[in-house]
Amino acid sequence: MAATLMWLVPLSSAQALDVFTCEPEWAALVKALAPDARVTSATHARQDPHHIEARPALISALRRAQLAVCTGASLEAGWLPVLQQRAGNASVQEGRAGMFYAASVVHLAHAHEHVDRSMGDVHAEGNPHLHLDPRRLKQVASALADRLARVDPANAAIYRDRHRAWATDWDRRIEAWEDKAGPLAGTAVVAQHTAFSYLWEWLGIEQVADLEPKPGLPPTPSHLRQVLQRVRDTPPAAVVQALYQDPQAGQWLVGQIGTPLLVLPATVTPDGPARTLEGLYDTLIDELLRAAAKPKP
Known part of the structure; x- marks a missing residue:
């Protein structure tokens, strides 16, 4: 019951995080774990996430973000570094706590030891479209809850309790999906x-x-x-x-x-x-x- 109640506890607007996400799936996951966060997604379902324009609005959103959540595995290699450089936000640069890559916390399928242009648009690290496996998504959610707690320690307990409630529900959904x-x-x-x-x-x-x-x-x-x-x-x-x-x-x-x-x-x-x-x-x-x-x- 305590976890269920914690799931409903809102954060004050003053405490709400600014979160930049590269793809809509990560925006949805952030909202599940931190529903009061101000979330911007760089792409939408009718855009190829490999290829987008580093627009001024996205630069501005990344500049004010306390946390950026992206896929990684080179999916955003053509545009995210440009946004990071132009935003000038130290919190979301490579290696900082505010830069989270989903691909870094799961095993990716179809990794390659050697990649060259003759192979087409192949990612050496593996297939980055990992969010369409709900089991891998569950792994990402666990790591993301920990990262939210690290970036916003004042609300760490809330993020972790929300994650526990979400994970319990997600396990039930996976079982139902597999049966169906x-x-x-x-x-x-x-x-x-x-x-x-x-x-x-x-x-x-x-x-x-x-x-x-x-x-x-x-x-x-x-x-x-x-x-x-x-x-x-x-x-x-x-x-x-x-x-x-x-x-x-x-x-x-x-x-x-x-x-x-x-x-x-x-x-x-x-x-x-x-x-x-x-x-x-x-x-x-x-x-x-x-x-x-x-x-x-």
């Missing part, structure tokens, strides 16, 4: 990029082809014809693209094979059913189940 998504095990999909790879791994879904010829490179007609040849005789349950990706390639392929095109959020959205982390998982699983239940063409 059981029929998806062994389902084949075609997708674009590795944005959903951790989701596939968690649910036992097999990505049989990628619309991109190499990670980060846009689909080409010749590559799409190769994908078509690979899946024509055994069509996947769905072709999956993220909200921020151009749907033309997926539309062409489903026009050839007759399976559904799922344009799914790869992160939480500003509104709608996927506006929270739990809603995001509910949405993804429900959409995949609907696609898998449709008769094969």
Whole structure:
């Protein structure tokens, strides 16, 4: 009961943290652990988080932040260092307590000892889209609660109690999601990029082809014809693209094979059913189940 009550205890506006997040999933997680924090997300669900502009508004938000929460693993390498340099905020520079990278506290899949440009947009540290595995997200939440407590020690007990309540609820949700998504095990999909790879791994879904010829490179007609040849005789349950990706390639392929095109959020959205982390998982699983239940063409 004490933890439940602590979950409801508000921080005063004078104590509220200013938090800058690189992606919406981390903004949602910060709000779950520190609901009174003033949170700015640099990107939204219709933006590719690899490539954004270092806008003045973002520089200003990072300049006043006491904590910055980003994915890391080079996902933001093209723009975050520019923001850090222009913001001039010592608290959120590399190695400081105010700079938190989610990828630094979990094991990443698909790490590479050697990377060069011929491989496409490959991250040597591993696939950075870790938030679509709720088990890894739970690890991040634990480390983030500790970091909140370190940055704002006056409210450390509140953050830790909120985290305990959140983690208990999250464990129940993981069990329910796994039970509900059981029929998806062994389902084949075609997708674009590795944005959903951790989701596939968690649910036992097999990505049989990628619309991109190499990670980060846009689909080409010749590559799409190769994908078509690979899946024509055994069509996947769905072709999956993220909200921020151009749907033309997926539309062409489903026009050839007759399976559904799922344009799914790869992160939480500003509104709608996927506006929270739990809603995001509910949405993804429900959409995949609907696609898998449709008769094969």
